[in-house]
Amino acid sequence: xxxxxxxxxxxxxxxxxxxxxxxxxxxxxxxxxxxxxxxxxxxxxxxxxxxxxxxxxxxxxxxxxxxxxxxxxxxxxxxxxxxxxxxxxxxxxxxxxxxxxxxxxxxxxxxxxxxxxxxxxxxxxxxxxxxxxxxxxxxxxxxxxxxxxxxxxxxxxxxxxxxxxxxxxxxxxxxxxxxxxxxxxxxxxxxxxxxxxxxxxxxxxxxxxxxxxxxxxxxxxxxxxxxxxxxxxxxxxxxxxxxxxxxxxxxxxxxxxxxxxxxxxxxxxxxxxxxxxxxxxxxxxxxxxxxxxxxxxxxxxxxxxxxxxxxxxxxxxxxxxxxxxxxxxxx
Numbered sequence: 001x002x003x004x005x006x007x008x009x010x011x012x013x014x015x016x017x018x019x020x021x022x023x024x025x026x027x028x029x030x031x032x033x034x035x036x037x038x039x040x041x042x043x044x045x046x047x048x049x050x051x052x053x054x055x056x057x058x059x060x061x062x063x064x065x066x067x068x069x070x071x072x073x074x075x076x077x078x079x080x081x082x083x084x085x086x087x088x089x090x091x092x093x094x095x096x097x098x099x100x101x102x103x104x105x106x107x108x109x110x111x112x113x114x115x116x117x118x119x120x121x122x123x124x125x126x127x128x129x130x131x132x133x134x135x136x137x138x139x140x141x142x143x144x145x146x147x148x149x150x151x152x153x154x155x156x157x158x159x160x161x162x163x164x165x166x167x168x169x170x171x172x173x174x175x176x177x178x179x180x181x182x183x184x185x186x187x188x189x190x191x192x193x194x195x196x197x198x199x200x201x202x203x204x205x206x207x208x209x210x211x212x213x214x215x216x217x218x219x220x221x222x223x224x225x226x227x228x229x230x231x232x233x234x235x236x237x238x239x240x241x242x243x244x245x246x247x248x249x250x251x252x253x254x255x256x257x258x259x260x261x262x263x264x265x266x267x268x269x270x271x272x273x274x275x276x277x278x279x280x281x282x283x284x285x286x287x288x289x290x291x292x293x294x295x296x297x298x299x300x301x302x303x304x305x306x307x308x309x310x311x312x313x314x315x316x317x318x319x320x321x322x323x324x325x326x327x328x329x330x331x
Contacts, residue, residue, distance in 0.1 A: 009038060013074050016070075016071040017070055037181065037215060043230050044230070046233050055068075057185055061094055061098060096126040109158040114156065115157070115169050144172070180212065225245060230245060236291070253329065
């Protein structure tokens with residue numbers, strides 16, 4: 001099915017989310033973050049742990065913990081603000097129109113329930129099918145994600161499957177009702193390189209076949225070239241840069257993005273060297289309970305200026321279809 005990249009599915013506008021756990025200082029995990037997702041597109045969200053990328057994804061599904069506060073902004077999905085929907089309305093959207101591939105299927109799958117029954121639960125909640133039709137649909141889903149013997153997988157428990165097999169089961173569960181958008185939270189982080197390539201190829205095939213859009217969360221820049229259309233780079237709760245994937249890798253604008261791209265470069269031991277020094281980003285990510293004025297990357301930035309300490313950078317569009325928040329590109 002050909003995708004229509006002109007149809008806007010999701011528009012996240014100035015979303016600010018603060019975690020206020022009892023007895024601990026509040027943490028602003030998302031600070032005026034904005035992002036658009038179009039039908040059939042693959043959008044990558046890249047950043048270190050604690051950058052706010054998983055918070056942004058969870059906000060789409062309204063699956064944040066009870067101590068999370070939506071301070072401002074909106075999450076528009078097909079003309080509806082998901083932040084305003086009641087829980088019964090949300091249950092009709094989750095799984096059917098929006099779905100999630102969790103980071104660790106070993107934890108998200110029920111260990112005492114057969115795999116086929118877990119996928120069938122999603123189908124039962126949203127699709128009118130008889131028991132036999134549901135069973136056939138589940139087997140077709142498992143075959144579609146690469147299992148040659150779906151009946152055997154249906155009757156298996158999660159602990160009987162490998163990590164790569166569990167990830168494919170989680171994908172089958174996510175696409176069971178043919179949602180228009182799938183959120184994949186670190187879908188390859190627990191897999192080796194060969195399995196990573198297979199999972200990314202599978203997601204690309206689902207996109208091509210069904211026109212499904214994907215929002216892919218990752219700390220690993222190397223999964224995005226050849227897979228994602230665009231990348232949004234997050235740092236300390238803010239989207240600091242967004243652009244086409246090829247532009248992000250060829251001409252990264254923000255110093256943080258530049259550092260991430262350097263980290264993705266491969267270094268190999270040569271015949272004369274016994275050790276390899278891998279690139280690092282100096283310093284530590286900021287404490288989000290103590291955020292003041294100024295660019296949040298300034299303490300770690302090799303190109304910092306006085307203005308970076310005294311003022312908050314504003315979002316600029318130095319090129320078409322590109323945005324960045326950095327004083328290097330204007331006031």
